[in-house]
Amino acid sequence: MAEPILQVRDLCKHFPIKSKGFFKKRVALVKASDGxxxxxxxxxxxxxxxxxxxxxxxxGRSILRALEPTSGEVLFRSGPDEVNLARLPASELKPLxxxxxxxxxxxxxxxxxxMTVGAIVREPLDIHGIGGKAEREEKVAHMLEKVGxxxxxxxxxxxxxxxxxxxxxxxxxALIMHPELVVCxxxxxxxxxxxxxxxxxxxxxxxxxxxxxxxxxxxxxxxxKHICDRIAVMYAGRIVELATTEQLFENPMHPYTKALxxxxxxxxxxxxxxxxxxxxxxxxGNLPSGCAFHPRCTVCVEGCRSAVPELVKQPDGxxxxxxxxxxxxxxxxxxxxxxxxGKGRGQCASPQEGSRRKx
Amino acid sequence: MSQRDSKAGVESVLGIKDLKVYxxxxxxEIRAVDxxxxxxxxxxxxxxxxxxxxxxxxxSYSxLRLIQKPGMIVGGSIVFRPNGGKAVDVTALDEKSDELFNxxxxxxxxxxxxxxxxxxxxxxxxxxxxxxxxxxxxxxxDEARExxxxxxxxxxxxxxEKRVDQxxxxxxxxxRQRVVIAMALVCNPEILIADEPTTALDVTIQAQIxxxxxxxxxxxxxxxxxxTHDLGVVAQLADDVAVMYLGRIVxxxxxxxxxxxxxxxxxxxxxxxxxxxxxxxARLPSIEGSVPSLTEIPSGCPFHPRCPHxxxxxxxxxxxxxxxxxxxxxxxxxxxxxxxxxxNG
Numbered sequence: 001m002a003e004p005i006l007q008v009r010d011l012c013k014h015f016p017i018k019s020k021g022f023f024k025k026r027v028a029l030v031k032a033s034d035g036x037x038x039x040x041x042x043x044x045x046x047x048x049x050x051x052x053x054x055x056x057x058x059x060g061r062s063i064l065r066a067l068e069p070t071s072g073e074v075l076f077r078s079g080p081d082e083v084n085l086a087r088l089p090a091s092e093l094k095p096l097x098x099x100x101x102x103x104x105x106x107x108x109x110x111x112x113x114x115m116t117v118g119a120i121v122r123e124p125l126d127i128h129g130i131g132g133k134a135e136r137e138e139k140v141a142h143m144l145e146k147v148g149x150x151x152x153x154x155x156x157x158x159x160x161x162x163x164x165x166x167x168x169x170x171x172x173x174a175l176i177m178h179p180e181l182v183v184c185x186x187x188x189x190x191x192x193x194x195x196x197x198x199x200x201x202x203x204x205x206x207x208x209x210x211x212x213x214x215x216x217x218x219x220x221x222x223x224x225k226h227i228c229d230r231i232a233v234m235y236a237g238r239i240v241e242l243a244t245t246e247q248l249f250e251n252p253m254h255p256y257t258k259a260l261x262x263x264x265x266x267x268x269x270x271x272x273x274x275x276x277x278x279x280x281x282x283x284x285g286n287l288p289s290g291c292a293f294h295p296r297c298t299v300c301v302e303g304c305r306s307a308v309p310e311l312v313k314q315p316d317g318x319x320x321x322x323x324x325x326x327x328x329x330x331x332x333x334x335x336x337x338x339x340x341x342g343k344g345r346g347q348c349a350s351p352q353e354g355s356r357r358k359x
Numbered sequence: 360m361s362q363r364d365s366k367a368g369v370e371s372v373l374g375i376k377d378l379k380v381y382x383x384x385x386x387x388e389i390r391a392v393d394x395x396x397x398x399x400x401x402x403x404x405x406x407x408x409x410x411x412x413x414x415x416x417x418x419s420y421s422x423l424r425l426i427q428k429p430g431m432i433v434g435g436s437i438v439f440r441p442n443g444g445k446a447v448d449v450t451a452l453d454e455k456s457d458e459l460f461n462x463x464x465x466x467x468x469x470x471x472x473x474x475x476x477x478x479x480x481x482x483x484x485x486x487x488x489x490x491x492x493x494x495x496x497x498x499x500x501d502e503a504r505e506x507x508x509x510x511x512x513x514x515x516x517x518x519x520e521k522r523v524d525q526x527x528x529x530x531x532x533x534x535r536q537r538v539v540i541a542m543a544l545v546c547n548p549e550i551l552i553a554d555e556p557t558t559a560l561d562v563t564i565q566a567q568i569x570x571x572x573x574x575x576x577x578x579x580x581x582x583x584x585x586x587t588h589d590l591g592v593v594a595q596l597a598d599d600v601a602v603m604y605l606g607r608i609v610x611x612x613x614x615x616x617x618x619x620x621x622x623x624x625x626x627x628x629x630x631x632x633x634x635x636x637x638x639x640x641a642r643l644p645s646i647e648g649s650v651p652s653l654t655e656i657p658s659g660c661p662f663h664p665r666c667p668h669x670x671x672x673x674x675x676x677x678x679x680x681x682x683x684x685x686x687x688x689x690x691x692x693x694x695x696x697x698x699x700x701x702x703n704g
Contacts, residue, residue: 051561051562051563051564052561162649162650163411163649164649165649192410192411192588192650193410193588193590193629193632193633194410194628194629194632194645194646194649194650195410195645195649195650196632197632197633197634197643197644197645197646198645200634200643201642201643201645204642219561219562221562222633222634222635223634225634226634226643259563260562260563262566263562263563263565263566264562264591265565265566265569265589265591265592265594265595265596266591266594266595266635267590267591267593267594267618267630267633267635268594268618268619269594269595269614269615269618269619270615270619272595273566273569273595275563275566275567275570277563277566277567278567280531280533280534280564281531281561281563281564
């Protein structure tokens, strides 16, 4: 578990918005993901959470080079070598595709309706030319069993399966190459509660069995809490807080993380929710100046409007990008109310120290 | 919550009795709703909850007679008791009658799930809201516009005078859902049907919309039928709950009772399989198998193949179990419920 399998450094993916007409002048730049940095240890599950449009899917896809990153590094360690996925020529990328895979959100549109389940799950083996015909069939049967389907299902078509079973097919297709890194993009979001629990359990079992490393992209915080070791909260293309699951849920530090947690409806009617966040998610094509969250933030101070906050390491090891947290260890309202006492968070984190996360 | 104690004091505004809605397709008869009975009490939020395909949306569509071929209401009654008016059985109304026309969008209105598709893309939101007002009320166009602006303000849209002339594409998802809510409430309906009103929204926006629905219900006294699959939303918003499975209600009662002490094995399984923020990291208890197709509804209790307490020769035989009273306010449909109660002490 010592060395990271993946090191993402300052990854950016910007989409230019071009005007209509002949010259296609660039009128705006959507910074879908902007300056994303994190390390991922082998066998770990990192959650990427945030609301729609925050760039979590773009980040996941840029890491796998399903999208060409605009800049930044994605250092992927496979065996003894470390490669920069962001700069690798396409010819060298293809063999690495077996080491990293993706599980998609919608089990209805991510499977080709005209291919049998066997063909869908076998396709990666065909593409990479692995094994003979009999060996491939055997692998497919084995994989189907592993995800809780029956080998005889392989001659059927996707329409014959329920949503949960289809998601299992998608998982089998992703795992048949024995990847090391799997990006699960909202892998359980489209499923009903009773089936969702089964698929979450399956993903966790497979992780243990096959030693997988997950990047788990989701908007449902209770699911993320259940499956992830560490969580990166994203807002408007940037990571605003990166912490272990316990730290994040027990003591969220960034005001956006706090709001996000308080917005989850609790299934206990005696725990009323109290979400104070006003306004809407920032328009990614026209971000507010400074900290993109400042127009919605309840503890916004003067500096928030002008300077973009860097991710700063906190005494407990997490990183937070918030001027309020950086300056006083705990954000204070504009009125200058002293920080809440008795939380054992008195020390200030020096803003110079480790302004970029290092481990 | 003292109002909850006086059951007799709260009258039923909508009584659904033994409703059956079948769809006649090439694969055969599909019993989407098969004998659903429940009452909506005046001024309260009643939630219909269940997984996809359980018939919750079909039930709500039946109330406005929006079931289209090959579907048909084949039995049962839906009795609407307007405030100070004569009770009317919606299922008995003629498809083209004025009475039904006046109910739709007038006395009973609906919020749909997708704020993208529920609004016309080629009309301004003001025009769409005014249409509802002009259809149901005797006012001039200027007055209708006034009312539309007032309503937009009430649902929390900033700058309603400006927004009223905008098109839906100029608004975010949360704003659009507010417009849909404004449109549904502008004729002061007695019953509001909200079909998955927050499912397409982000959590922070969902929380805002939930707050809005609750506030409007308190201020306007609208009786609301909330259709959702999200048990968290149910717990936070509803007063009464009915849990559906394969076209039937399996358990119903006040929200606190159901969420804290579920009696039916399906409700229990559903609640247990929720990964909650409070729970410790462990394996999630899940319900075995998946929801069967409506063309292959199991015999006996429809839940028995997935039920951990199912007993051979009891649960898989005969007709589906009827709803039985557990207490004044609670019912559940399970033949073994007393055995299970006894086993749990």
